[in-house]
Amino acid sequence: MPYTKVWIHLIWSTKNRQKIITEDLRKNLLEHIKENCCIKGIHLDSINCLSDHIHVLISLHPDQNISKVVQLIKGESSYWINKTQKIRIKFEWQSEYMAVSVSESNIEKVRRYIFNQHEHHREKSYVEEYNELLEKSGFKEIIQDYLE
Numbered sequence: 001m002p003y004t005k006v007w008i009h010l011i012w013s014t015k016n017r018q019k020i021i022t023e024d025l026r027k028n029l030l031e032h033i034k035e036n037c038c039i040k041g042i043h044l045d046s047i048n049c050l051s052d053h054i055h056v057l058i059s060l061h062p063d064q065n066i067s068k069v070v071q072l073i074k075g076e077s078s079y080w081i082n083k084t085q086k087i088r089i090k091f092e093w094q095s096e097y098m099a100v101s102v103s104e105s106n107i108e109k110v111r112r113y114i115f116n117q118h119e120h121h122r123e124k125s126y127v128e129e130y131n132e133l134l135e136k137s138g139f140k141e142i143i144q145d146y147l148e
Contacts, residue, residue, distance in 0.1 A: 005059060006059065007057065007058070007101065007102040008066055008069075008102065009055065009100045009102050010058065010073075010098070011055050012053065012070070013094050013130075014092070014093060015092035015093060017094075019051035019052045020091065021049055021051045021052065022051070022087075030047055030048070036077070037073065041061065042058060042069055042073070046115065048115060052126050053126045070097050078091050
Protein backbone atom coordinates (compact mmCIF):
# COMPACT_ATOMS: atom_id res chain seq x y z
CA MET A 1 0.00 0.00 0.00
CA PRO A 2 1.48 3.38 -0.95
CA TYR A 3 1.68 6.10 1.67
CA THR A 4 1.28 9.53 0.16
CA LYS A 5 0.40 13.02 1.30
CA VAL A 6 0.07 15.48 -1.52
CA TRP A 7 -1.69 18.68 -0.47
CA ILE A 8 -3.00 21.01 -3.18
CA HIS A 9 -4.52 24.48 -2.82
CA LEU A 10 -6.93 25.06 -5.72
CA ILE A 11 -8.37 28.41 -6.79
CA TRP A 12 -10.68 29.32 -9.66
CA SER A 13 -13.32 31.91 -10.40
CA THR A 14 -16.70 32.16 -11.98
CA LYS A 15 -16.69 32.75 -15.72
CA ASN A 16 -15.64 36.33 -16.45
CA ARG A 17 -15.32 36.79 -12.69
CA GLN A 18 -19.03 37.45 -12.43
CA LYS A 19 -20.13 38.07 -8.85
CA ILE A 20 -23.05 35.64 -9.01
CA ILE A 21 -22.57 33.43 -5.97
CA THR A 22 -25.09 34.83 -3.50
CA GLU A 23 -24.88 34.03 0.20
CA ASP A 24 -27.70 31.47 -0.11
CA LEU A 25 -26.07 29.85 -3.13
CA ARG A 26 -22.69 29.91 -1.36
CA LYS A 27 -23.99 27.93 1.59
CA ASN A 28 -25.69 25.32 -0.63
CA LEU A 29 -22.74 25.15 -3.03
CA LEU A 30 -20.13 24.52 -0.34
CA GLU A 31 -22.27 21.81 1.25
CA HIS A 32 -22.93 20.20 -2.13
CA ILE A 33 -19.25 20.19 -3.10
CA LYS A 34 -18.35 18.60 0.25
CA GLU A 35 -20.94 15.85 -0.26
CA ASN A 36 -19.91 15.28 -3.88
CA CYS A 37 -16.22 15.04 -2.98
CA CYS A 38 -17.04 12.46 -0.32
CA ILE A 39 -19.01 10.39 -2.86
CA LYS A 40 -16.22 10.67 -5.45
CA GLY A 41 -13.42 9.79 -3.00
CA ILE A 42 -11.85 13.25 -3.09
CA HIS A 43 -10.29 14.19 0.26
CA LEU A 44 -11.52 17.77 0.66
CA ASP A 45 -9.95 19.35 3.71
CA SER A 46 -11.04 23.01 3.47
CA ILE A 47 -13.29 25.01 1.20
CA ASN A 48 -14.65 28.54 1.01
CA CYS A 49 -15.91 30.89 -1.66
CA LEU A 50 -17.00 34.43 -2.25
CA SER A 51 -19.27 35.86 -4.92
CA ASP A 52 -16.76 35.33 -7.75
CA HIS A 53 -14.24 32.63 -6.76
CA ILE A 54 -13.51 29.55 -4.69
CA HIS A 55 -10.60 28.13 -2.67
CA VAL A 56 -10.26 24.41 -2.03
CA LEU A 57 -7.62 22.45 -0.10
CA ILE A 58 -7.43 18.79 -1.06
CA SER A 59 -5.17 15.85 -0.42
CA LEU A 60 -4.67 13.67 -3.49
CA HIS A 61 -4.92 9.89 -3.34
CA PRO A 62 -2.19 8.00 -5.25
CA ASP A 63 -4.56 7.25 -8.14
CA GLN A 64 -5.86 10.83 -8.53
CA ASN A 65 -4.50 13.71 -10.55
CA ILE A 66 -5.15 17.41 -10.18
CA SER A 67 -6.86 18.04 -13.51
CA LYS A 68 -9.32 15.17 -13.03
CA VAL A 69 -10.20 16.24 -9.49
CA VAL A 70 -10.72 19.86 -10.59
CA GLN A 71 -12.85 18.68 -13.53
CA LEU A 72 -15.00 16.57 -11.20
CA ILE A 73 -15.55 19.43 -8.74
CA LYS A 74 -16.08 22.21 -11.28
CA GLY A 75 -18.13 20.26 -13.81
CA GLU A 76 -20.46 18.60 -11.35
CA SER A 77 -21.00 21.73 -9.25
CA SER A 78 -21.86 23.96 -12.21
CA TYR A 79 -24.23 21.27 -13.54
CA TRP A 80 -25.86 21.02 -10.09
CA ILE A 81 -26.25 24.81 -9.76
CA ASN A 82 -27.87 25.10 -13.20
CA LYS A 83 -30.19 22.17 -12.54
CA THR A 84 -31.30 22.84 -8.95
CA GLN A 85 -30.55 26.42 -7.93
CA LYS A 86 -32.69 29.20 -9.30
CA ILE A 87 -30.25 31.79 -10.63
CA ARG A 88 -30.83 34.41 -13.33
CA ILE A 89 -28.15 33.29 -15.77
CA LYS A 90 -26.34 30.13 -16.73
CA PHE A 91 -23.68 29.38 -14.12
CA GLU A 92 -20.17 28.58 -15.34
CA TRP A 93 -16.73 28.39 -13.80
CA GLN A 94 -13.80 29.83 -15.75
CA SER A 95 -11.77 27.25 -17.63
CA GLU A 96 -8.45 28.06 -15.95
CA TYR A 97 -7.52 27.31 -12.37
CA MET A 98 -4.49 27.57 -10.12
CA ALA A 99 -3.14 24.56 -8.26
CA VAL A 100 -0.29 25.00 -5.79
CA SER A 101 1.31 22.32 -3.67
CA VAL A 102 1.30 22.92 0.07
CA SER A 103 3.90 21.53 2.47
CA GLU A 104 2.74 19.75 5.59
CA SER A 105 4.21 22.58 7.71
CA ASN A 106 1.95 25.15 5.98
CA ILE A 107 -1.36 23.28 6.08
CA GLU A 108 -2.73 25.21 9.06
CA LYS A 109 -1.76 28.53 7.48
CA VAL A 110 -3.58 27.64 4.24
CA ARG A 111 -6.64 26.44 6.17
CA ARG A 112 -6.81 29.79 7.98
CA TYR A 113 -6.30 31.65 4.70
CA ILE A 114 -9.19 29.77 3.09
CA PHE A 115 -11.43 30.11 6.13
CA ASN A 116 -10.81 33.89 6.40
CA GLN A 117 -11.57 34.79 2.78
CA HIS A 118 -14.25 37.34 3.70
CA GLU A 119 -11.83 39.29 5.89
CA HIS A 120 -8.99 38.94 3.40
CA HIS A 121 -11.08 40.39 0.57
CA ARG A 122 -12.02 43.50 2.48
CA GLU A 123 -8.54 44.70 1.53
CA LYS A 124 -7.86 42.92 -1.77
CA SER A 125 -9.91 42.12 -4.83
CA TYR A 126 -9.88 38.65 -6.36
CA VAL A 127 -7.69 39.92 -9.22
CA GLU A 128 -5.16 41.38 -6.77
CA GLU A 129 -5.17 38.16 -4.75
CA TYR A 130 -4.81 35.99 -7.87
CA ASN A 131 -1.92 38.06 -9.22
CA GLU A 132 -0.20 37.97 -5.84
CA LEU A 133 -0.57 34.18 -5.66
CA LEU A 134 0.72 33.83 -9.23
CA GLU A 135 3.79 35.83 -8.27
CA LYS A 136 4.41 34.01 -4.96
CA SER A 137 4.09 30.66 -6.72
CA GLY A 138 6.47 31.58 -9.55
CA PHE A 139 3.77 31.48 -12.24
CA LYS A 140 4.19 35.14 -13.27
CA GLU A 141 7.67 34.42 -14.70
CA ILE A 142 6.38 31.37 -16.57
CA ILE A 143 3.49 33.34 -18.03
CA GLN A 144 5.75 36.23 -19.07
CA ASP A 145 8.24 33.82 -20.71
CA TYR A 146 5.36 32.11 -22.54
CA LEU A 147 4.02 35.44 -23.83
CA GLU A 148 7.41 36.66 -25.08
